[in-house]
Amino acid sequence: MTSPPQADPSGSAAKLVRSIPEATVARLAVYLRMLGELAEQGAETVSSEELATATGVNSAKLRKDLSYIGSYGIRGVGYEVASLHHQIERTLGLDRQQAVALVGVGNLGHALAGYSGFGGRGFPVAALFDVDPDLVGIHINGIVVEHVRDIPRVCAERGVTIGMIATPGPAAQSVCDQLVRAGVQCILNFAPVVLQVPEQVEVRKVDLAVELQVLAFHVARRRAGDASDTVVAPSVANGVRDGVHVTNGSAVLPR
Amino acid sequence: MTSPPQADPSGSAAKLVRSIPEATVARLAVYLRMLGELAEQGAETVSSEELATATGVNSAKLRKDLSYIGSYGIRGVGYEVASLHHQIERTLGLDRQQAVALVGVGNLGHALAGYSGFGGRGFPVAALFDVDPDLVGIHINGIVVEHVRDIPRVCAERGVTIGMIATPGPAAQSVCDQLVRAGVQCILNFAPVVLQVPEQVEVRKVDLAVELQVLAFHVARRRAGDASDTVVAPSVANGVRDGVHVTNGSAVLPR
DNA sequence: AGCCGCTTGTGAACGCACGCACAAAGTTGC
DNA sequence: GCAACTTTGTGCGTGCGTTCACAAGCGGCT
DSSP, X not given: OOOOOOOOOSSOOTGGGTTOOHHHHHHHHHHHHHHHHHHHTTOOEEOHHHHHHHHTSOHHHHHHHHHTTOOOEETTTEEEHHHHHHHHHHHTTTTSOOEEEEEOOSHHHHHHHHOHHHHTTTOOEEEEEESOTTTTTOXXXXXXXXXXXXXXXXXXXXXXXXXXXXXXXXXHHHHHHHHHHTTOOEEEEOSSSOOOOOTTOEEEEOOHHHHHHHHHHHHHHHHHTSSSOOOOOXXXXXXXXXXXXXXXXXXXXXX | OOOOOOXXXXXXXXXXXXXXXXXXXXXHHHHHHHHHHHHHTTOOEEOHHHHHHHHTSOHHHHHHHHHHHOOOEXXXXXXXXXXXXXXXXXXXXXXXXOEEEEEOOSHHHHHHHHOHHHHTTTOOEEEEEESOTTTTTOEETTEEEEEGGGHHXXXXXXXXXXXXXXXXXXXXXXXXXXXXXXXXXXXXXXXSSOOOOOTTOEEEEOOHHHHHHHHHHHHHHHHHTSSSOOOOOOOTTOOEETTEEOOOOOOOOOO
């Protein structure tokens, strides 16, 4: 906000990180990916307009988002792709690798373990856990599945900072407690339960069933208001752009 | 938008559905699940306070959410579990099954196809598609994988209303176009791209890499502001409740 | 060097959503 | 039947997030 003008010192992105809205952080990640693609295509600079269109946001919003991390644009020109990429990376803390532990190697967990989108983006899956004796011991993508009871030891050994929970609902809370005890700071929860964690631990929830149910609602609404003008409140997340309707996702959830 | 008041024509949940905030819709799905569990446990009624605590929201917010779908509570008592469950189900359009088509049976897609959370909640996966000749023809959970080129025909035959895209990024847009042509009304997109769709089609995006990057940001912030007072803006989605810190998920995305 | 056009960065207004707090309404006990 | 208690439903204030619109700044052209 009222950040005093300053050249970046050295190490961490400390001062700059003050007070970035959560919604902005999420979008920064999207910009980052697009910047990576642009860099591959050999682009030197992008204007806010171009980057905004490519990522599906309003250009003013994009500029405001970027303003939270500093003034790295050149007026009359745009943003230097490589430089901006680097700045966002630094802000999001992606300049160092974050080891991820995944608990629950069932259906979804197995897929997540093999998902290349993680390791390729600075989140190597460093540990896998399950309780099923048939699963403990097998290898997935070169990583052996350990028993849940070893979470504290293994996580400590491998410097895990982020946990992902892909267990059935009933097991999630106890697994979560284990992860917290192991010093994990952030948890991505795929289980359909509300996790109780100490204040300093961040939980983020992805609920696939909820996503579908929200879509089902829209189908129903459409059917109901078929020939009528009954319309749901547009809400912040919707919008029409270039004749293109893109309701953004929001895995959303309570609280 | 400015929909004139109107009595519901036939059976559908038309007038109740007028103008429910998107955020509320997502939470209704969460309430619904908890109500299901409560019903299994034999509960007859719940108070807003109980249901709110169980789902991790503020009780006032919960009551306001429920007020959007009507007044089904009993003052001094609470809500009748079965009745409320039914009302929410109706509002979300879950009283009829929605056939889902899944395109992309790779890592993630395969898991989604086998995910019991869908079929069990009124979203039977009715069709699977891929372009890989090695995958076309195989069976997953009793469903044969068809070629992407047959999307229009198969979707029409099986009455698919919702599409899920779990392909690599580059393939997503063309697959999306196919689904739209097949009459799919809503799309859940797991591919890391912004889809362009006609206005009447709803897109919801789930981006796992973004989720992790948001978490990484929180780890970095924590490390940076270790002994300082550097704090991120709490944002609407965070909160402390009973000494429990639960930042909600938000698969979020642009727009 | 000076002007022109383009793009950034941001002040200000708007709108949604959240949460408080209370009135309305129903229930239980006497 | 009345009083006290419980719980819903909601009007209102507040804060965050989005959007508009414009001044400030930079590069290129003459």
